[in-house]
Amino acid sequence: MSLSRRVLLSAIALAAPAPAFAQWPFGLGRPRNRAPREGRADYAGPPLRQQLGDWQFDQIRTAVSTRLQPVIRDTIEERFLSGVLAMPGVEAATAALAEPGGAVWTQSWTRDGTPPPAQFPWDGLERAYVATAAAQMVETGALTLEAQIAPWALDRPNAAWITLEDLLAHTSGLPAADGPEPQAARFQPGAAMALSPANDEVLAQILTTVDDAPLADILTRRIAERRDLRETAFGAGDPVTVSASALDVVRFWRDLLGERMHGAQATRRRFYRLHPLAEGLTDYAGLGVRVRDLAAAExxxxxxxxxxxxxxxxxxxxxxxxxxxxxxxxxxxxxxPDALARRLLDLVRA
Known part of the structure; x- marks a missing residue:
């Protein structure tokens, strides 16, 4: 081939558009391993939320990277106490609020005046911690989000086509609960999103097998010990339980968003596909994380x-x-707790 022809072909190659995967996600520039399509379906549920942009994640990382300094805030304390007193069914409460400059306030309260516990149960946050451990395993290559679950859960319907990402996103179609008879899949993998304890069960089975340890021990080592969360404990259960101080939970969430639990690619991947949780299109679920658009409701x-x-x-x-x-x-x-969180955050904005 002549030199002039080589130069021409090189120029054409450079001018050709980059492959589609170069923009997925957030311009990471490498192809996604494709799960097999047979037995899967294209997503046909309600519209996904628009993705968060790189600049937003950069802004978030800056805001949550300041060093925390405990402070006394009488105005926050008054609003917290008035909020819990207005809820007659609340027996005890704990809260922590970290401002963008690093000032952090925390308080616990009991209605009968007895000393509050050092750690409270954080029911409903378990999936965030488990998904964080899974993201760490993916980051180190012990797992991939595209791996099929068949080696660990061959008896589950569509196990050859369900991926680890489907379990985290609840797009597997696994039945909501096991029964005496085998249960049929709710939908083809990837076709819709529906929360199911079965996803949590299979995910826990995979993590404990890969890490060769109970799930509570995995979370302790990968999260509490890694980030020195000394007031966080995980208990064996179905699902695993989380007990912690409010300050430790704030630290966990800041560490996750600040890309200290895992790197930027893993963090942003968790927010890449956000499925609506209700018809109102205000709350969306990612991989163990959620987004709420308050402006859509108010x-x-x-x-x-x-x-x-x-x-x-x-x-x-x-x-x-x-x-x-x-x-x-x-x-x-x-x-x-959502209303009380709003009261405290509104005070910071004011």
């Missing part, structure tokens, strides 16, 4: 939360993209 609340928690659960941890503050609330008894 015109006056122009805020977006990156949060962990379950509907009707007694605990929540949330990062506000408006105030850049992080709040964690856990209640014992009947109450609304």
């Amino acid at each position: 015109d006056a609340a122009a805020d977006t939360w990156l949060y962990a928690g379950e509907a009707d659960a007694a605990a929540i941890v949330a990062y506000s993209m408006t105030s850049r503050a992080t709040v964690a609330i856990a209640l014992k008894g009947e109450g609304d």
Whole structure:
């Protein structure tokens, strides 16, 4: 081949558009391993939420990377106490609020005046911790999000086509509960999103097999010990339980969003596909993380939360993209942790 022809072909190659995978996700520039299509279906559920941009993650990382310094905030304390007193079913509560500059306030309360426990149960946050351990295993190459679950759960319907990412995103179609007779799949893998304890069960089975340890020990080593969360404990259960101080939960969430639990690629991948959780299109679920668009529900609340928690659960941890503050609330008894979180975050914005 002549030199001039080689130069011409090289110029054509350079001018050709980059392959599609170069832009997936966030311009990471390498192909995604494709799961086999046979037995899978294209997503046909409600519209996914628009992706968060690189610049937003950069802004978040900056906001949650400041060093935490404990402070006394009388105005926050008054709002916290008035909020829990207005919920007659609440027996005890704990909260922590970290401002973008690093000032962090925390308080616990009991209705009968007895000393509050050092650690509260954080029901509804378990999936955020388990997904964090899974993301770490993916980051080190012990697992891949595209791996099929058949080697660990061959008896599950469509096991040859369900991936680890399907378990984390609850797009597997696994039946909601096991019964005396084999249960049929709810839908083809990837076709829709539906929360199911079966996804959590298979995910726990995979993690404990790969790491060769009980799930509570895996979370202790990979999360609590890794980030020196000394007031966080995980208990064996189905699902695993989380007990912690509010300050440790705030630290966990800041570490996750600040790319200290795992790197930027793993963090952003967890927010890449956000499935709507309800018809109102205000809450969306990623891989063990959630996004709430408050402006979609209330015109006056122009805020977006990156949060962990379950509907009707007694605990929540949330990062506000408006105030850049992080709040964690856990209640014992009947109450609304979301409303209390709003009260505290609104004070930071004010």
